[in-house]
Amino acid sequence: MGIFKKIGDFLDERLGIRDILEQNLTKYLLPKNINVWYTLGAVLLALFAVQVASGILLLVYYNPNTDDAFHSIQRIMNDVPYGWLIRTIHAVGANVIILALLLHMLSVLFMGSYKRPRELTWMAGFLLFLLSLAMCLTGYLLPWSQLSFWATTVATNSSREIPLIGDVVVRFLRGGAMVGQPTLGRFFALHVMGIPLILGILVLVHLFLVRRLGISRPPFGPDWQPSEPSTTFHHEEHPGGIPFFPHYMTKDAAMIAFFLALTVYVVFFAPGLFFPPASFQPANPFETPVGIKPEWYFLWAYQTLKIFPSEFLGLAVQGLAVTLLLFLPFLDRSRERRPKHRPLFVAGYCVGIAVFIGLSIWGHFS
């Protein structure tokens, strides 16, 4: 014990470490009526940490070469000790992250916490969501299976419908006319370096904004009032609130444990859930497998492209939906955050969720 106190005293004298810890733990007060939805940010941080750790371990044996990529994954699954565990955690973890991201976004939308002054927090978050999807798309190609090859061929092919520059965009994404070694090279570079670098910086920006502005008070309870308009910076304080440590951190830890348990449950009891048959065959550009479907979180986009008379119209609708969501805090400017005082928004919110689920189910069975 004595040694830890000595190290603590040494650091405290030089860095004022106890003050930093106090300000961010016991003296960091959260709203009294804070709810469980506010744990999802911490859950995401933990899930991303697992992804980075398992991803680095996979890099030790993975080979980003079309001749060997598929076999290197086979070696990881069959020969490398615990390789199957690390690989399955990484693949399942990606799906759990998207689930947690969707829930985090839905809760922020429902409680209106994206509104002024948190517009930048929302926009940084939404870009994180798009980058996470890009991580999934680039990662999908790396095993160089039939699924990887054909899913990437279909996904990159849809850009062809962009007027004038469509063909150039497809060639740029693929590094050639077809999906091949140049595609694997660029997707690998983006997946392990390019996107994680930007993602890491954006996570820091997001956390800085959350901490600088203060957590928003949930818009529930009889005494909640919309804030007064202000043109100066204001940190939202919660006097008499709940200390982050130990009170809320315990809740964060419980939810992190739940999401990790969910991941581990799928890894051990349903390991094939995210691995259809085409993911066990090496890529073959001369044989199109039947029934290739994108991952569940891309099914809505896949189905949208199919239901519109032209793919270009489908792409335009998707682009519009993404742009509207990115700029939502500037479009929905009222200060009211209580769901029961925003019936129009809540109706649109429910319809949005129903359309997403409906299109996904339709896409799955079509």
Ligand code: HEM
């Ligand atoms: C890598 C992904 C992300 C991480 C690690 C992350 C992390 C966090 C954390 C730790 C918090 C504070 C606690 C909480 O409210 O949960 C937070 C709050 C917030 N996040 Fe995220 N987030 C991510 C993605 C997103 C996305 C996709 C959006 C929306 C598009 C978003 C919007 C917000 C907003 C508006 C808040 C403020 C909530 C408030 O003050 O009430 N975040 N995030």
